[in-house]
Amino acid sequence: MLRIQEKLQILADAAKYDVSCSSSGVKKSNGGKGLGNSDGMGICHSYTEDGRCVSLLKVLLTNHCIFDCAYCVSRKSNDIPRAAFTVNEVVELTINFYRRNYIEGLFLSSGIFKNADYTMERLVRIAKLLRTEHNFHGYIHLKTIPGASPELLLEAGLYADRLSVNIELPSEKSLQHLAPEKNYKEIFEPMNFLSTKLISSKEERKIFKKAPKFAAAGQSTQLIVGASPESDRQILKLAGGLYSEQRLKRVYYSGYIPVMSDTRLPSLTSLPPLLRENRMYQADWLMRFYGFAVDEIAPENVPFLDTELDPKMAYALRNPAMFPVEINTADYELILRVPGIGVKSAKMIVAARKHAFLTLENLKKMGVATNRAQYFITCKGVLASQMPNAKPEQIRQLVMSNHNKHQKKHTGQLSLF
Amino acid sequence: MVTPNNQLPLFTPVSPVRQNAGSYAPKPYKQQFLFLYDGTFNGLLTTIFEIYERKAEPLRIEAAHKNQPFLFGQCLSVETNLDKAQRVMLGIEKKTSQGALHSLYKAFLAEQPGIEMIIYRWVKYAMASNMNIETNFTNDDVLRIKQINKQISREVHRMHAFVRFQRTADNIYFATVSPDFDVLPLLADHFERRYPDQQWVIYDTKRKKGIYFNMTETLDIELETTSVAMNSGTLDEEITHEEEQLFKLLWQNYFVATNITERKNMKLHIKHVPKRYWKYLSEKQPEINLNTAQTQHSLMGAQARYLNTKKAA
Structure with missing residues (x-):
């Protein structure tokens, strides 16, 4: 095996637990020169066999690390092969992959060697080289190393489209327990610093169009689900705060995959909590695109999301007084709350009903999942399911028998009788 | 046996039957036409013009x-x-939004049987209405145009993602595709903007035509060569750039390394990357075999050059 192959293998393997791979959120052109652009919507150039998007060349600069975080495969005490790219190797890989249309750009992270600033400085140098020497206009996502100095963060924002610092553990207590060298202050300080800077830079650009762009695709972070005891409600509360306070563009949820045995963590044989992770993403979507508050998705008395039903359906069944909604007159925001109606369908409904009264048949043709929506909508005053007396519990049974693609996963041991 | 009076005759006449001419003037015999056009979008628009002109x-x-x-x-x-x-075109633009004409063009490129009549009825409906009808999804033709647009946009997006260029010895980046629809005319813009400083070719093996960007403009081309293996899109070795094998191999390695085996989910994988696209995806092609001495030699050479130039840089 060639040395460069070996390095790529080690450093891509070590980077893969960072789930973010998005290349969206920024629109920029190269002005007809140089290499690359970004269209705003992001492109997944391939998908791994686990079904995740491959949009960026996602590698660590090195997996040498002075920290010993229990959940991390690159922790100091883990006996694994180590490697480090040179600055030019990363640059050449990025450019050559990009020219062949393999990727949208680079996502560069790193283990911490020597100290935070030393590491951050190298990440920034690569981004700078790509932008200035190679006239590269593709997407660059840089990891902010906790504890790095504000000057370096500012420089990073000039070259990168997106910056992220991973919180990983959804409470400070768990962080201290599993990653004793890290603390919330060192994570939130750069995040807050960047969010202030992002807002002020946007304001500046409103006044001076030529003011330099600063990490136009904003910040993101990642939370590990299932490595520590926090409830879904706690995690969503944290995420909701990050969206509203720190103005994050994305929060990613990563179902914990046991990478080594440690008494503080789920055992190596336990399966990654994929269904729980999926529900977290659904809940996240409800917060970002459907106008739901955390307290509506996971109220105090129901701190965990229903694994058998999607969170929007679960909400509807908990709040029967909100329904049914008349499809021909209700506000967009209310239509958006109906299970089985997504953002696209809701927009189509609101646009189409200016022309004619909509029937259930129309909705079906337009792509609404009427098998779920029917219990919660009326068309011209008639309840679509024609079951006006159905209790939430009944609807739950009906929906589940109709829609049981996840049920198998819970069965586990087959019953004998 | 008695046949009830109201039973339909076994054969319904296909051509209109002339009404009996009584004291009233006969209704004019409405003739039906089959319009033949040259298969281009402008041809279809001309046809629509003629339909109106001749009533x-x-x-x-x-x-x-x-x-x-x-x-x-x-x-x-x-x-x-x-x-x-x-x-x-002007008529359509007057009655609808800016994007409407383009969405008709995209639907036209989807090559679906009967699309001409759907587009004709769409235009007729738009012309007759006082409102912009684009969003009246209770109308079957309007909904159909919207749905076909969704399909074709998805195919365009897939091509943006799945095109895999190979670098030739004379520095042209070459890719083969075989999309479900004739999306080539919709691809040039994206790749022109993305790679203004590189020459590239995207060749549709299904429709036997391609587009070539020479760093100034994109030209339609046909290919007369035996240097491309049509089943995999792979270029012959002698016309391939010396670094090509190395980067293809590294991409294949990356694709494997970035996967999390504990989360394997082939159903989801195939949903996102349907099998019909696999043949031209470098990461899905057989891994380059390092054992053959020649490949090993050329890869080592490529690696050495790659590392040396980097040191010099």
């Missing part, structure tokens, strides 16, 4: 080369006329 209701509109025998009514061949097409 002749079409039964079908078909590309001349796909024409099926037509038994009833009259065949009319339309000659494409850019002025007439332009007038129809």
Whole structure:
């Protein structure tokens, strides 16, 4: 095996637990020169066999690390092969992959060697080289190393489209327990610093169009689900705060995959909590695109999301007084709350009903999942399911028998009788 | 045996039957036409112009080369006329939003049987209405145009993702595709903007035509070569750039390394990357075999060059 192959293998393997791979959120052109652009919507150039998007060349600069975080495969005490790219190797890989249309750009992270600033400085140098020497206009996502100095963060924002610092553990207590060298202050300080800077830079650009762009695709972070005891409600509360306070563009949820045995963590044989992770993403979507508050998705008395039903359906069944909604007159925001109606369908409904009264048949043709929506909508005053007396519990049974693609996963041991 | 009076006759006449001419003037015999056009979008727009001009209701509109025998009514061949097409375009633009015409064009490229009549009825409906009808999804033709647009946009997006260039010895980046629809005309813009400083070719092996960007403009091309293996899109070794194998191999390695085996989910994988696209995806092609001495030698050479130039840089 060639040395460069070996390095790529080690450093891509070590980077893969960072789930973010998005290349969206920024629109920029190269002005007809140089290499690359970004269209705003992001492109997944391939998908791994686990079904995740491959949009960026996602590698660590090195997996040498002075920290010993229990959940991390690159922790100091883990006996694994180590490697480090040179600055030019990363640059050449990025450019050559990009020219062949393999990727949208680079996502560069790193283990911490020597100290935070030393590491951050190298990440920034690569981004700078790509932008200035190679006239590269593709997407660059840089990891902010906790504890790095504000000057370096500012420089990073000039070259990168997106910056992220991973919180990983959804409470400070768990962080201290599993990653004793890290603390919330060192994570939130750069995040807050960047969010202030992002807002002020946007304001500046409103006044001076030529003011330099600063990490136009904003910040993101990642939370590990299932490595520590926090409830879904706690995690969503944290995420909701990050969206509203720190103005994050994305929060990613990563179902914990046991990478080594440690008494503080789920055992190596336990399966990654994929269904729980999926529900977290659904809940996240409800917060970002459907106008739901955390307290509506996971109220105090129901701190965990229903694994058998999607969170929007679960909400509807908990709040029967909100329904049914008349499809021909209700506000967009209310239509958006109906299970089985997504953002696209809701927009189509609101646009189409200016022309004619909509029937259930129309909705079906337009792509609404009427098998779920029917219990919660009326068309011209008639309840679509024609079951006006159905209790939430009944609807739950009906929906589940109709829609049981996840049920198998819970069965586990087959019953004998 | 008695047949009830109200029973339908076994055969419904296909061609209109002339009404009996009494003291009233006979209703004019409404003739139905089959319009033949040249298979281009401008041809279709010209046809629509002719339909209005002659007040002749079409039964079908078909590309001349796909024409099926037509038994009833009259065949009319339309000659494409850019002025007439332009007038129809202006008419559509007056009645609808800016994107509407483009969405009709995209639907046209989807090559679906009967698309001409859907587009004709869409235009007729738009012309007759006082409102912009684009969002009236209770109308089947409007909904159909919207749905076909979704399909074709997805295919375009897939091509943006799945095109895999190979670098040739003379520095052209070459890719083969075989999309479900004729999306090549919709691809040039994206790749021009993305790679303004590189020459590239995207060749549609299904429709046997390609586009070539020479760093100034994109040209339609045909390919007369035996240097491309059509089953995998792979270029012959002698016309391939010396670094190509190395980066293809590294990409294949990356694709494997970035996967999390504990989360394996082939159903989801295939949903996102349907099998019909696999043959031209470098990461899905057999891994380059390092054992053959020659490959090993050329890869080592490529690696050495790659690392040396980097040191010099």
